[in-house]
Amino acid sequence: MSTPGRGLHGRVLDTLGPAITAGEYPPGSVLRTDELAQEFEVSRSVMREAVRVLESMHLVESRRRVGVTVRPKAEWNVYDPQVIRWRLAGAxxxxxxxxxxxxxxxxxxxxxxxxxxxxxxxxxxxxxxxxxxxxxxxxxxxxxxxxxxxxxxxxxxxxxxxxxxxxxxxxxxxxxxxxxxxxxxxxxxxxxxxxxxxxxxxxxxxxxxxxxxxxxxxxxxxxxxxxxxxxxx
Amino acid sequence: MSTPGRGLHGRVLDTLGPAITAGEYPPGSVLRTDELAQEFEVSRSVMREAVRVLESMHLVESRRRVGVTVRPKAEWNVYDPQVIRWRLAGAxxxxxxxxxxxxxxxxxxxxxxxxxxxxxxxxxxxxxxxxxxxxxxxxxxxxxxxxxxxxxxxxxxxxxxxxxxxxxxxxxxxxxxxxxxxxxxxxxxxxxxxxxxxxxxxxxxxxxxxxxxxxxxxxxxxxxxxxxxxxxx
DNA sequence: CGGAGACAAAAAGTCAGACTTATACGTCAC
DNA sequence: GTGACGTATAAGTCTGACTTTTTGTCTCCG
Incomplete structure (x- = not known):
């Protein structure tokens, strides 16, 4: 169903999205783009694109000098089909x-x-x-x-x-x-x-x-x- | 309301998003990332991030050797608050x-x-x-x-x-x-x-x-x- | 002791350029 | 007409350097 892994950033999202929606990173926790890039073994450009998508879903918020913080569940775009799929796959x-x-x-x-x-x-x-x-x-x-x-x-x-x-x-x-x-x-x-x-x-x-x-x-x-x-x- | 222009790519979206949802680029029309980047006077990185967001809203689809094509209205994520706002501001x-x-x-x-x-x-x-x-x-x-x-x-x-x-x-x-x-x-x-x-x-x-x-x-x-x-x- | 202001570090943001990859399309042989 | 093949194209990726904003802290003065 849908389009799994359309590009490198998509592959990253397929892992990071479910992890966030599953509460693996609790709301308020902070991620760093550079660390994530290393962790997933992709360039920062790719990771930035992934973060942008997560941001557009209101799953995270990216702020300077702080990092990428996970937003509280109540703010997520729960009507986004992708988010729905991630959550249905989770706990x-x-x-x-x-x-x-x-x-x-x-x-x-x-x-x-x-x-x-x-x-x-x-x-x-x-x-x-x-x-x-x-x-x-x-x-x-x-x-x-x-x-x-x-x-x-x-x-x-x-x-x-x-x-x-x-x-x-x-x-x-x-x-x-x-x-x-x-x-x-x-x-x-x-x-x-x-x-x-x-x-x-x-x-x-x-x-x-x-x-x-x-x-x-x-x-x-x-x-x-x-x-x-x-x-x- | 919300967060207008959180970064350069946000500024781009504030123009490009309404333009697409208003039907200024009819479904099927093709955009080129490089041209858009020049048009908006931003780097390709920034434009790519903007395109990724539009893609996550199912407003466009990015394919190699083709470009960024506008998807038919019926496929848009019409529950995305941003999309709703853009459409409410339009025709x-x-x-x-x-x-x-x-x-x-x-x-x-x-x-x-x-x-x-x-x-x-x-x-x-x-x-x-x-x-x-x-x-x-x-x-x-x-x-x-x-x-x-x-x-x-x-x-x-x-x-x-x-x-x-x-x-x-x-x-x-x-x-x-x-x-x-x-x-x-x-x-x-x-x-x-x-x-x-x-x-x-x-x-x-x-x-x-x-x-x-x-x-x-x-x-x-x-x-x-x-x-x-x-x-x- | 406490508050205001200055400083420094940290992380995202931006940019430019080179390179890779997939793929639509045209060409040519059959 | 049909198939295989080559090529041009535009997205995709990576790297490294630089900028900007923000926050925590440190100092200095009240």
Missing amino acids: DRPHQLRSLTVLRSAVEPVAAGLAARHATAAQCAELTECALGMVANSRGHKLEEYLVHDIAFHRVVLTASGNEMFARLGDVVAEVLAGRTHHEVMFEDPDPAAVTLHVRVAEAVREGDAARAEELTRQITVGALRELDVLAP | DRPHQLRSLTVLRSAVEPVAAGLAARHATAAQCAELTECALGMVANSRGHKLEEYLVHDIAFHRVVLTASGNEMFARLGDVVAEVLAGRTHHEVMFEDPDPAAVTLHVRVAEAVREGDAARAEELTRQITVGALRELDVLAP
């Missing part, structure tokens, strides 16, 4: 997963309601196709195939909402869904009720019934939250 | 303002519901204080004072929700509210009904009534959306 993965699921529960119902109003014919067709794909793979341990359609479904809903802010959450939702299937052990087939809900959302959107699309999607997200409560109490 | 400000308000309408009610469950005593007190401040400045063209309390109110709600993703939207909401007061000409005093709603939200949160807090906040955001429809049909 506070469960906490992060919960935060994102709550965000989903707020956004997706509204997005579905908007999708019911704004979706094009092509998007409606795609949505139906995704739902059918979910049904087709809902039994017999075909979790991977199911996941692909599940992700596609939610991505289409978010895109069809016509709101760019919602649309850009597609990657986040994909990450959450993938995480649920892969990390939290999910041996069993998906909940049949959830599958049915997806089919009905596709129907509601196709029929332009915003209120129903919203309510049904709310039920989906409520289910996701409940599932989280069961797994991580 | 598609109305469109951006609408997107953000819709996002608010999805997030804030849920956040208020959570706040009713999780808010500390101190946060409840702060919330009440903000609401009172809004009431006190709701008449007599004291728009600036009103705005300060309005922003603080919504920020406290988002923070008190206990969800870090919601909390980080405080800046966005602040930007939207400030924009409404400053840009969209707002000569008149705020809608008394809206003021009352804020007071009642504070009450509901204090009493731990999640459903009421959510519903009341929904009314606030619906009002914001309606207001937007009136101003920009």
